[in-house]
Structure formats: C-alpha cells, structure tokens
Amino acid sequence: MLRFLLRRLFMAVIVLLVVSFGTFIIGHLTGDPVELMAPENATREAKDELRSYLGLDRPLLVQYFSFIGNALRGDLGFSFVQQTAVSDLILERLPATLQLAATGFVLSLLIAVPLGIFIALNRNTVWDFLATSVAMIGQSAPNFWIGLMLIALFAVQLRLLPVSGYGGISYLILPAITIALQSAARLTRLMRASMLEVLNADYVRTARAKGLRQKTVLWVHSFRNAMIPVVTMAGLELAELIGGAFITETIFAWPGVGRLAVNAVYQRDFPLLQGVVLFAATAFVLINFLVDLLYVVIDPRVKLS
Amino acid sequence: MSPRFRLRPGRRDTLGLIGATILLLAAGCALLAPWIAPHDPTAVSLLARMKPPMWIDGGSLAHPLGTDNLGRDILSRVIWGSRISLAVGVAAVIVGASIGSTIGIVAGYFGGWIDNILSVVINAQLSFPFILLAIFLLATFGGGFWPVVFVLALGAWVNYARVVRGMVMSVKNQDYVHAAISVGVPTARILRTTVLPNTLSPIVVVASFSMAQAILAEAALSFLGVGVDGSNPSWGVMLNDGRAYLQTAWWLTAMPGLAIALTVLGGNLCGDWLQDRFNPRIGN
Numbered sequence: 001m002l003r004f005l006l007r008r009l010f011m012a013v014i015v016l017l018v019v020s021f022g023t024f025i026i027g028h029l030t031g032d033p034v035e036l037m038a039p040e041n042a043t044r045e046a047k048d049e050l051r052s053y054l055g056l057d058r059p060l061l062v063q064y065f066s067f068i069g070n071a072l073r074g075d076l077g078f079s080f081v082q083q084t085a086v087s088d089l090i091l092e093r094l095p096a097t098l099q100l101a102a103t104g105f106v107l108s109l110l111i112a113v114p115l116g117i118f119i120a121l122n123r124n125t126v127w128d129f130l131a132t133s134v135a136m137i138g139q140s141a142p143n144f145w146i147g148l149m150l151i152a153l154f155a156v157q158l159r160l161l162p163v164s165g166y167g168g169i170s171y172l173i174l175p176a177i178t179i180a181l182q183s184a185a186r187l188t189r190l191m192r193a194s195m196l197e198v199l200n201a202d203y204v205r206t207a208r209a210k211g212l213r214q215k216t217v218l219w220v221h222s223f224r225n226a227m228i229p230v231v232t233m234a235g236l237e238l239a240e241l242i243g244g245a246f247i248t249e250t251i252f253a254w255p256g257v258g259r260l261a262v263n264a265v266y267q268r269d270f271p272l273l274q275g276v277v278l279f280a281a282t283a284f285v286l287i288n289f290l291v292d293l294l295y296v297v298i299d300p301r302v303k304l305s
Numbered sequence: 306m307s308p309r310f311r312l313r314p315g316r317r318d319t320l321g322l323i324g325a326t327i328l329l330l331a332a333g334c335a336l337l338a339p340w341i342a343p344h345d346p347t348a349v350s351l352l353a354r355m356k357p358p359m360w361i362d363g364g365s366l367a368h369p370l371g372t373d374n375l376g377r378d379i380l381s382r383v384i385w386g387s388r389i390s391l392a393v394g395v396a397a398v399i400v401g402a403s404i405g406s407t408i409g410i411v412a413g414y415f416g417g418w419i420d421n422i423l424s425v426v427i428n429a430q431l432s433f434p435f436i437l438l439a440i441f442l443l444a445t446f447g448g449g450f451w452p453v454v455f456v457l458a459l460g461a462w463v464n465y466a467r468v469v470r471g472m473v474m475s476v477k478n479q480d481y482v483h484a485a486i487s488v489g490v491p492t493a494r495i496l497r498t499t500v501l502p503n504t505l506s507p508i509v510v511v512a513s514f515s516m517a518q519a520i521l522a523e524a525a526l527s528f529l530g531v532g533v534d535g536s537n538p539s540w541g542v543m544l545n546d547g548r549a550y551l552q553t554a555w556w557l558t559a560m561p562g563l564a565i566a567l568t569v570l571g572g573n574l575c576g577d578w579l580q581d582r583f584n585p586r587i588g589n
Contacts, residue, residue: 011425011428012430015429015432016432018425018429019432019433020428022429022433026441026442026445029344029445040359043411051568057342069444088500089501095381116572135568136570137393138564139573140517140566140567140569140570140572140573141526141565141566141569142521142528142544142562142565142566142569143527144528144544145523145524145544145558145562145566146559148544148548148551148562149555149558149559149562150553151551152551152558153561156551156552163552183311239432240434243434243437244434244437246434246436246437246440247436247525247528247529250529261437261564262440262529265437265440265441265444265531267445268444269447273437273441277433277438277441278478280434280437281432281434282431284432284434285432286434288432
C-alpha cells in the first residue's frame with residue numbers, strides 16, 4: 001500500500017515538473033515580455049536594463065528554477081496587464097469557481113449515482129432506454145450550447161432566472177445545471193456499465209448462490225466495487241471543474257478562474273495564463289492523488305498490493 | 306444469473322446503425338452541399354431578416370429553419386457548415402491517429418525507457434487543461450483550418466497511443482510473434498505484418514469517439530473566436546454569431562448546435578457499437 005502511494009506521489013511530482021516546464025517554455029515562445037511592457041519609444045539600453053531588472057537575461061534553466069522556486073512559495077508572477085500579482089488574481093476568483101464547481105459536482109453525483117444504479121437494475125426497460133438515450137444525447141451536445149439554450153428558455157422566454165452574472169442563488173442555478181448535465185451524462189452511463197459488470201461477476205454469483213439477501217448482495221458486494229471506476233471519473237471531473245469551467249464561466253459571465261484564463265488569452269496576459277495553467281494542473285494532480293488515497297478505502301486489492 | 310441481465314440481441318446493432326446513418330447523412334450534406342442547399346449560404350436579403358423557423362408564426366417554407374440577422378438561409382448555412390466541421394473532424398482523426406498509433410506501437414513494442422517517457426508525457430498531458438492549451442496556442446500562433454486540426458490532433462494522439470500501446474504489449478508475447486523473431490524477420494516487418502493489423506480495431510474505436518470529440522472541440526474553439534474562419538462558417542462560428550441575438554432569435558444558436566449534437570451523437574453511437582463488437586466485455 002505504501003509502495004503504491006509512494007509510486008503515485010512520485011508520478012505526481014514528475015507530472016507537475018513536466019507541466020510546469022511546458023508552461024514555462026510556451027510562455028517564453030510567445031514573445032518577449034519586455035517588448036510588451038516597455039513604451040514603444042523606449043531606447044535599447046532602457047529595454048536591456050528592464051530585462052536584467054526582471055532577470056530575463058539569465059539562462060533559461062536558471063529562470064525556470066527560479067519560476068518553480070517562486071511558485072512553491074505561492075508567488076506565480078506578476079500580471080503586467082492588470083498590474084496585480086497573479087496569485088492574488090487567482091485567489092480572488094477562486095471562491096466563485098469553487099462555489100460553481102461544488103454545486104455542479106454534487107448535483108451531478110446526485111443525479112448520476114442513483115439513476116445509474118436504478119437503470120442497471122432495470123436493464124432493458126423503458127426507463128433504461130429513456131435515461132440512456134438522454135445521457136447519450138447530453139454527452140453529444142456541446143455543453144456551451146446547452147447553456148445557451150437554458151438561457152434562451154429560462155432567462156429569455158420564461159424570465160425565471162437572470163441571463164448571466166454573479167450574485168445570489170438565482171445566478172448560480174443555470175451554470176450549475178449546465179455543468180451538472182454534462183458531467184451527469186458521462187457518470188450515469190459509467191455507473192450503469194460498471195454496475196452491470198459487477199453484477200455479472202463471479203463473486204456476486206457466489207454471494208447469491210450462498211443465499212445472501214438481495215440487499216446484502218447489492219450494497220455490500222456490488223455497490224462498493226461498482227463505485228471504483230465512477231470515483232476515478234468523478235475525480236477527473238471535479239479536478240477539471242476546479243481548474244475552471246472555461247466556457248461555462250464565460251457564457252454566464254461567472255467571475256471564476258476559468259473566465260479569468262479565457263480573458264487572459266484575449267489580452268495576451270501570459271504571466272497570468274501561465275499561473276492559471278499551473279494552478280489548474282496542480283489541482284488536477286492533487287485531486288487525482290486524493291482519489292488514489294480513496295482507493296485504499298474502497299478497493300481492498302490496493303491494500304494488499 | 307437472473308434473466309433480467311441477459312443481453313437483448315439486436316438493440317446495440319440498431320443503435321450502431323442509427324449512428325452510422327447519421328454520419329453518412331452528415332457526410333452526404335458535406336459532399337452534396339452545392340446541390341441540396343436550397344439557397345446560397347452567403348446570399349444576404351434585408352427583406353427576409355430574422356425569419357423564424359417554418360413551424361412558428363411568421364416563418365415560411367422558403368426558409369425551413371429561418372434566417373439570420375442578415376437574412377441568410379439557416380438551413381443552407383448549416384448544410385454548408387457541415388463541410389468545415391466534418392473536414393476538421395476527419396483531418397484531426399487522421400493526423401492524431403497516425404502520430405498516436407506510431408508512438409503507441411514503438412512504446413509498446415520496445416518498452417523500457419521509451420515506454421516510461423510516454424507514460425509521463427501522457428499523464429502530463431491529461432493533467433493539462435486541454436481546451437485552455439488549445440485556446441492558448443491558437444490565440445498565440447493564429448487560428449485557421451490547419452492550426453485547428455493540429456491542435457485537436459495534439460489533444461487526441463494520447464488516446465490512440467494509450468490504446469495501441471496496450472494492444473501491442475499483449476500481441477508481442479503471442480507465439481507467432483516469438484516465432485517470427487526467432488526465424489529472424491526484421492523488426493520493421495514484424496511491426497507491419499503482425500502487430501499493426503491487430504491494433505486496427507482499437508484504433509477504429511478511438512477514431513470514432515475522437516472524431517466526435519474533435520467536432521465538439523472545433524465548435525468550442527470557434528465559439529471562443531480562435532477557430533476556423535472564412536466566408537464559409539463552421540457550425541461553431543454560426544453559434545458564436547447567433548449568440549448576440551439569443552434574446553430575440555434563439556434559432557440562430559439552436560440550429561447549428563443541433564447539427565453539432567446530431568453529428569457527435571452519430572460518432573458516439575458508432576464508437577459504442579464498434580467497441581461492443583471488438584470487445585464485448587467493455588461497455589454494455
């Protein structure tokens with residue numbers, strides 16, 4: 001078990017190093033920040049001075065390690081466009097993103113897990129057909145389009161909810177549903193498939209054969225095992241959401257990290273973009289590591305290995 | 306086992322057939338656009354602006370899906386738009402599959418440090434928010450057809466590499482491969498004649514899903530203004546243009562989105578079906 005966790009931890013560190021290096025390199029390929037910062041009529045000497053003041057004349061690897069060192073201390077650089085520290089900008093937007101991500105995620109699990117189990121147990125019924133079809137269509141429609149259609153219906157036609165923006169619960173409903181629908185479509189199908197596979201497994205047949213009650217077979221032998229792939233997938237979904245639901249946040253003018261990143265792209269605010277990508281990747285790797293920890297609890301095979 | 310869990314024969318095949326039909330219809334639209342589109346997709350008509358679809362008051366049979374803010378026929382634009390969207394999808398699949406399967410075969414067959422590097426790269430890429438990377442690259446280096454295709458392939462190659470690697474690792478320990486090695490068949494030929502054919506079915510499955518993903522991603526990128534541009538808009542561009550009129554004319558946004566959803570559904574249904582055929586244990 002310890003070896004399993006150590007290996008995963010090692011992998012997580014390697015992945016973060018690769019991602020941060022990638023971000024750093026792409027950030028460098030995109031142009032000289034000095035040209036962006038300095039006034040157009042600045043002399044060459046003034047630019048060189050600025051460059052050495054910012055440490056941009058040092059070798060690339062030295063710059064990378066100082067970037068990593070700063071990032072570890074919570075300093076993600078400085079956004080010249082917004083004249084603010086990148087970490088401050090992200091922290092300022094984080095609550096909105098977490099609020100949306102948590103609401104959407106919980107909503108999606110509340111739909112997907114019971115529904116997936118229900119239709120797996122009632123396979124090939126009308127309910128199964130309906131739910132699988134809706135999930136399939138939900139998975140195929142562009143998520144931002146579903147969001148726009150929800151706006152057209154509930155905000156424009158019925159005037160029940162605000163079109164976009166940030167404020168009370170009423171502003172949270174549409175974006176959270178948009179996120180939840182997409183995630184629930186995926187998770188419902190996975191829950192169903194996983195439950196069906198477990199119900200066909202030998203150990204469930206054995207449990208039935210030795211005369212255990214249906215309830216015990218279902219909740220003790222089947223449910224826990226069927227949750228393993230669902231937990232993995234749900235972890236990935238949550239990680240993506242915390243990194244920012246880029247398009248959903250943009251459509252609903254939700255002041256989260258995702259919208260911050262999309263705006264950073266348009267404004268060519270590379271230090272900010274670099275910071276957001278690093279933040280999103282860290283969230284992703286961290287949550288996946290937490291999912292690995294969760295495995296120890298739900299999957300007894302991990303404990304043995 | 307209770308009879309409730311028995312597979313009902315035929316239903317998967319029916320769904321697969323529906324998916325294939327949708328894809329063929331979309332391909333037909335793309336190929337035959339000049340002949341089946343009722344109007345010129347770029348013909349502006351100020352008299353016929355913002356006409357609703359024909360089943361709503363004020364709509365007419367002349368414009369079955371209505372017209373946009375410049376009076377252009379939406380049905381014709383959706384039909385022409387299929388050209389861009391499908392072309393992007395197909396090109397992204399070809400580029401992604403070629404790169405991904407080559408890397409997957411090499412890593413799977415030779416193993417060792419190549420394989421270790423591959424798994425680090427795959428993990429790193431999966432933890433990188435892909436859509437952000439795509440927006441970033443396209444905003445920096447400029448959009449257009451081929452840039453979008455390459456960015457989408459960059460996002461998709463991992464899926465091929467992963468699946469192919471797994472397949473190759475199981476094939477390379479088969480007796481016929483050992484036999485080929487022991488009689489001195491060159492490695493390149495072993496890869497081509499014994500390993501590659503075995504990887505084709507997983508590649509086809511991934512291709513079907515990833516074509517659907519590429520069409521979705523293209524729409525998202527065009528929607529954010531960093532996708533394919535040009536006078537002949539893709540569905541994503543139409544969506545983005547229509548968004549400004551969401552308050553008054555929802556059909557400008559609804560129709561191209563519906564076209565995307567339907568095509569992607571076709572790809573997903575086909576993928577599910579192929580996966581069932583090639584690997585009956587996965588999926589259900």
